[in-house]
Amino acid sequence: MSLNAELSFDDSVVAPRDLSDAASQTTVATPRYSAASLSTREAILALKDEWQRLEQVCEGTAVFQAFDVCMPWFDAYVFCETPTHRAQIITFYDEAGVLVALAPFAQKTGGLVKTVEWVGEPLIQYGDILMHPFADKTATKIALSDALRSWKTHGLHLRNIRADSRIGQVLDLGGAMVGEAREAGAIDFSNFETVDDYFASQSRKTRSNRRRNRKNLEKTGDLSFEVVKAGAKAESLCSLALEWKFAWLDARKLSSRAFMDKRALDCLKAAVGQEASTNPFQVFVQHIDGKPAAIEIGLVGPVGNAMYIGTYDPALEATSVGKVRVESTASHGFAEGWTTYDMLAPMAQFKREWSNTTIGVCDYMVPTSAWGRLYRSLYLRKMRPAMKSALLAMPASLRGLVLKSIGNG
Numbered sequence: 001m002s003l004n005a006e007l008s009f010d011d012s013v014v015a016p017r018d019l020s021d022a023a024s025q026t027t028v029a030t031p032r033y034s035a036a037s038l039s040t041r042e043a044i045l046a047l048k049d050e051w052q053r054l055e056q057v058c059e060g061t062a063v064f065q066a067f068d069v070c071m072p073w074f075d076a077y078v079f080c081e082t083p084t085h086r087a088q089i090i091t092f093y094d095e096a097g098v099l100v101a102l103a104p105f106a107q108k109t110g111g112l113v114k115t116v117e118w119v120g121e122p123l124i125q126y127g128d129i130l131m132h133p134f135a136d137k138t139a140t141k142i143a144l145s146d147a148l149r150s151w152k153t154h155g156l157h158l159r160n161i162r163a164d165s166r167i168g169q170v171l172d173l174g175g176a177m178v179g180e181a182r183e184a185g186a187i188d189f190s191n192f193e194t195v196d197d198y199f200a201s202q203s204r205k206t207r208s209n210r211r212r213n214r215k216n217l218e219k220t221g222d223l224s225f226e227v228v229k230a231g232a233k234a235e236s237l238c239s240l241a242l243e244w245k246f247a248w249l250d251a252r253k254l255s256s257r258a259f260m261d262k263r264a265l266d267c268l269k270a271a272v273g274q275e276a277s278t279n280p281f282q283v284f285v286q287h288i289d290g291k292p293a294a295i296e297i298g299l300v301g302p303v304g305n306a307m308y309i310g311t312y313d314p315a316l317e318a319t320s321v322g323k324v325r326v327e328s329t330a331s332h333g334f335a336e337g338w339t340t341y342d343m344l345a346p347m348a349q350f351k352r353e354w355s356n357t358t359i360g361v362c363d364y365m366v367p368t369s370a371w372g373r374l375y376r377s378l379y380l381r382k383m384r385p386a387m388k389s390a391l392l393a394m395p396a397s398l399r400g401l402v403l404k405s406i407g408n409g
Contacts, residue, residue, distance in 0.1 A: 032095070032143075033094055033095075035092050035143040036091045038090075038091065039086060040087075047089070050099045054100075054101075055301070057132060058132060058302075059166060064120055064124040066299070068279040069124075072274065084110055089102065092140055102129060104129070105119065114153055115155050127161055128165045129166050155365055155369070157364075161173070161363070161364060179380070181360055181362050183345060184344050184347070186357050189340065195335070210323070213323050217288070217319055229279070240292060245311045247314045251314070253397070255403045281297065281299055282299075282300050284332070294324070304338035306342045
């Protein structure tokens with residue numbers, strides 16, 4: 001059995017029962033793998049060690065699906081006084097009882113359209129499943145199909161999926177794309193013996209600008225670079241970075257889904273502040289005279305770093321301090337053995353200057369009912385793009401008022 005882009009789910013299917021301490025799993029057998037859906041905090045915490053072992057060996061770039069990233073989100077959106085989602089973590093075990101894949105889903109519980117989305121929304125920049133390199137994709141696809149058929153939902157609204165994602169190998173996404181395709185740029189270090197070899201591969205203009213930016217910044221004070229692992233200091237720097245980012249967005253009358261959700265911001269700070277050797281969050285700081293001037297919040301996984309948030313002191317906007325920080329982070333990453341330095345989507349001019357590889361990133365809506373198909377065709381493909389275009393076409397002052405009104409609402 002395979003899961004097609006438009007599933008004929010039976011709307012009469014009974015929603016999965018709440019999982020308790022005594023019975024925290026609903027198991028669906030398949031010829032090869034078994035899939036279990038976890039929805040209680042206790043069951044998810046009990047999975048921690050297996051989840052984190054899978055993180056270290058899984059294929060792809062699923063760093064945003066790390067346990068230490070997801071758990072603060074669960075506590076903010078699911079296991080709280082006013083939950084808006086229900087956890088639906090699907091685990092896949094082979095016949096020997098080894099966890100070979102994990103799908104971190106959550107089901108929205110409010111609104112007219114009840115969709116399944118990635119754990120971590122709206123914070124995460126990539127959505128994917130964790131999958132062991134030796135996992136059988138056909139068996140995983142069958143198990144995923146069987147598990148999803150027990151859910152009563154209008155569809156799977158899965159954002160930020162890379163073209164090389166693992167979810168795309170076990171779930172048919174053909175014809176399910178919504179919104180605009182985007183491009184993520186990255187530095188691929190794999191073909192360079194030294195970081196200077198990488199810098200030498202840049203265009204003549206980029207090399208010249210890089211040297212000039214650093215030289216001009218050195219005139220303002222003594223430069224130093226610091227890497228701070230997750231913990232209290234990292235959380236403090238995260239708060240400063242968000243303050244700077246809000247100032248940057250406000251000056252341009254822009255916003256984002258994540259920055260309009262206080263729970264998301266509190267969740268991010270909690271995740272960055274959680275001291276653990278397994279926590280992928282790291283903060284990269286460019287100092288001038290010992291004071292933070294530019295900050296990057298990144299997630300470092302087995303293959304390298306994902307540049308999650310990059311920002312700088314608004315008072316230093318004219319100095320290109322952010323680009324000097326990128327250079328410092330790249331040099332640090334190469335020394336640490338990173339294979340890639342992922343600058344994420346959407347593409348921007350400075351990312352293009354630094355990147356030597358790109359990959360497509362898209363959003364998908366896989367409807368599982370007639371209501372889900374209507375939501376995709378009418379709202380996601382027509383109304384939402386029109387609303388976004390209208391907002392961007394507004395004068396900056398009016399757009400700022402609208403965004404402020406939405407944020408306050």
